[in-house]
Amino acid sequence: MDDIETQGMDRRRFLTVLGVTGAGTAALSGCSTERVEKLIPYLVQSEDQVPGIATTYASTCTECSAGCGLHVRTREGRAVKLEGNPAHPVNQGRLCARGQAGLQALYNPGRVRSPMARQADGTFKDITWDEAIATLASKAVAAGGKLAVISGAGAGTFSTLLADWTGALGGRVVRYEPFDHEPVRAANRQVFGLDALPSYDFARARHIVSFGADFLETWLTPIEQQRGFAESHGYRGGEMAKHVYLAPRMSLTGMNADEWHPIAPGTEAALALAMAQVIMSERSGAPQDANALRGMLSGYDPEKVANEVGLTADQIRRLAREFASAQPGLAVAGGIGSQHRAAAEVCAAVNILNYVAGNVGVTVRFGAGLPTADGYGAMAALVRQMAAGEIAVVLVHDANPAYALPRAAGFAEAFAKVPFKVSTATMMDETAALADLLVPQSHALERWDDLQPRAGVRGLMQPVMEPVYGTWAAGDILLKTAQKAGGALARFAAPSWEAHLKAAWQELGRAAGAKDGQTWWVETLAAGGLYGEAPSPAPVRLAATASQVAGTRPSFDGDGAFIYSAYPTSMLFDGRGTNKPWLLENPDPVTKITWQSWIEVHPDTAADLDVREGEILRLVSPHGAIEAPVYVYPGVRRDVLASPMGYGHTHYGDYATGRGANALDLLGAPGDAAFVPYLSTRVSVEKTRRYQKVAKTEGKNRQLGRGIAEAMSLTSARKGLTPEAAHHAEAGGAAHQINTERELEAIAGFGEAQHEAATKGNYLGEHPQWGMAIDLSRCTGCSACVTACYAENNIPWVGEADVLRGREMSWMRIERYYEGGEDGEPLEVRFVPMLCQHCGNAPCEPVCPVYAAYHTPDGLNGQVYNRCVGTRYCSNNCPYKVRYFNWYAYSQRAFPEPLNLQLNPDVTVRARGVMEKCTFCVQRIRGAQNQARLEDRPLRDGDVVTACAQACPSGAILFGDRADPESRVTRAAADHRGYHVLEDINVRPAITYLAKVRHQVEA
């Protein structure tokens, strides 16, 4: 204090001088807050890259074995969006959530970036490719034939090269796929004498019975099956197929069934044979040679099996009669969640059921040539060899057996005994973490490759961008090693993998009769591959061993009170999806839980055990124990506890490691089984007295009469009733007016004022009125649209902590409501995709103090990010709660390098404090309008496709111009099943939902 006084400067003067000088400085220097940005040109312009315009490449998805075709949209040399290839016969332009999330595999921060070698102290060190190849070459040759390769089940040019390469060294390849459908194959061998997987035509089936096969989630080829299911089960023209789901647990596929019966686990075969017995005894139409089965089937009278199955004999007879009379039918089995020790018997019994109903050759078609793995038996043999020290070198490619096999199978211990272990994994997963040499392969989007998902279809992959890191295609690794090693491998002399692949395809071109090989190649590459029909097989007959099929009951280990079901989810699959934040944040379609694993407990069981949601239970089996929170779920049997697979990784990147409980820890060693039985143990329950909040996005799971998810019976639909009229017809009442007289007057008056306002300024003139129609009889709740929206619109994932606070940012969410399930009524599930309704009379627009939320002339509810000041009044007012606020700088956290390369440059990345919501993909609308303007033509119906509509495998979402009387959206909205959610509050949504249609279910 004294200092300042003596210097003759008091505080007031100091501040004055400071203020003047400061202002002067600012004005004098022309101080600018702008940063300096650089524009960096190409050295040589690439012909197919135009800045600002996307370049699309055709490729193939590798996120599961279905092999769907991709169109990869790239901007300025980076892949930014994956979409389906419309020309590809498997997915026909659609793509599931796992496929969309392939970008997060490409840009995953946890990727292995260069070859690594394990040092003496156990850590990994980066090495050069030359060093890695030299090491691999010398070890491979020195193995002296004691070489084993574990690879995935994909079939193509690479798998052939791998087999040849390994064979040349005297080793062998074990093709291992965790979900390998071995029970279906074994059943086909036994019943039809065919060692193959058929394809199933869901589109043609009029009656589908699934014995636990989750054909809409992870079984076989989900997108193609979902498309077919939407064709047959989606209501159209008075017709819809019936779907019956018979399994201990109601999976997502079960939620889309017209009937779910929680039959006792292990009784599926007996039930299928009983149904076959009914059909054989009551109907004549079965193929001649089915008579050989009569003796065996006579032991499966419905009266005999009813008790153990859990149905009455009358129910069994009704199921059989309905199945046989709706021709053609389709029965499927072999889902992983229902894969107990007698799963092959179940599939065999279902084969017989299909055969006597006349479905084989119609909806069950052999000749498709789906790729098959070698089964668990081959893997078990390899594990024994490794444990005995008989393997000197093992190479793991496209597989993670250290995680995907139950711990009790002893893979990790046996693997550790092999002196030299190599992995081509793109991420440091559990198996790679045990390896000695990592030679990371490039992601499918970074390399040349091909894939044959079934006979007649060969999909191509091409690099759509420079590799993100210093990785190589696995084919190049093999070829360079071969060239380095020489000797037995010397014949693999192709200069590169790309040359090897192109040479193989040149052969294909010649075989296809192409005159100009180069043109054929370019056209085939642009189309994404070769698409042909599978050869028609010879008619299928029963094999002699068919009559030996029996409804054997499987054993369950231990004597715990509950049977334990480990099942795969459509998001995480066999655990490969857990490193992708999009898939972790996309709520599980059944439980709506994000980022966490759980244990499903029936409400009555929960009451008996006195547990509530969130209580952490310890499940103990004879083989291990896991802990996870309870989720009360009416869709599981009272004596069954179910837990999802895919969690509990110990290595797999930061998002996956240490998250949740590994469901496989409770399973025992498969022993001599041909496949891993995931439904094979009993568990006892211990309370841990600990509690965890469950990060789920479900609010109340019942509608409380609000008419959000409407449904009507098939009878009402055939009469052409509206949902409201159907309610009253089915409940037996008369229609009543929703709004009172006074309300109707007010609505009309307000409507007049709106019309007047719509004739001023910008609003004058002809504008399209964008709208959407969502058919709830086709929506299966698969949530592909959710991830597609995340990818297209740069939506940040918020993580577990913020989901717990209810701050998930998904612009499109799938709401799941239960109906019934109480007082003996069957449980019915309805899905409603909920997104901004772009209301004509929006409650969010008049309350924004700064005009950030407003109505555009073309019918959108616009959100101008830079105007938004964060009042959040709009979100407060929204009755659908489809507005999302950036409470934190989520976009800074959600896109760490290199995930930020995925960002769509056409969409603004929102900062903290800004409200966001679905924009009907306005960037796509503007893009289409710009393109139409350049071409001097008007916009056509179908020019604009929103990301959600494009991804939906069921084709449930239609987008277009409601002002155009000819557009598909207008015609769909005029359907008698059409309604608006929360219609009576008069917000005039632009989205029309078409009510779900249900089959009448008798007891």
Next chain:
Amino acid sequence: MRKLVFVLGGTLILVLAAVALSRDAQASRQAAPAANDSLLAPVLSASDTARLKGPSQPIFFRHDIHAGQFKINCQYCHYSVSVSSEPGIPSMATCMNCHLVIGGTDSTAQREIKKVRDAFNNKQPVEWVRVHYLARHAHFPHMRHVKVMGPNACATCHGDVARMPQVFQVNNVRNMGFCINCHLERDVSRDCSVCHY
């Protein structure tokens, strides 16, 4: 004494503000395009270049020589302006199309052209300093405007670039005023969501 300090300080602030504002106003008035005669571009001395507006670039690329004197069409280099939102910065190969052969007549030109050749030969593209910053949350479609206003209308917004030795921003795009004025004059859409999405 104190009063004097206040008065002087206040006046100083007012004066500086007036100067700053008038500079902006002048810039807007210079929007009208000027006639493009095929005159020789002036030879510039060091003191001339010091007084040029606009950010200085790593290579002293003169639009008045290329676009003015030699009448090279804007779209020869800025190639994607009629099909894309992005106008496109010419690749180094575009420069080398001519400068492979053309080495420059005077020592200044030779020095600058050598920089272009070195950049191409050393595979190090030149890092140009951006002149026109439009906020990222606004999406401006160049191709729509070129379609409507014709391929030679670049000067309408970018000023008489063909007479600029060093490019500077002529019209203010840090706020919407310039854009909205033109849209009002031509009576085209002023809907927010056409650009703000």
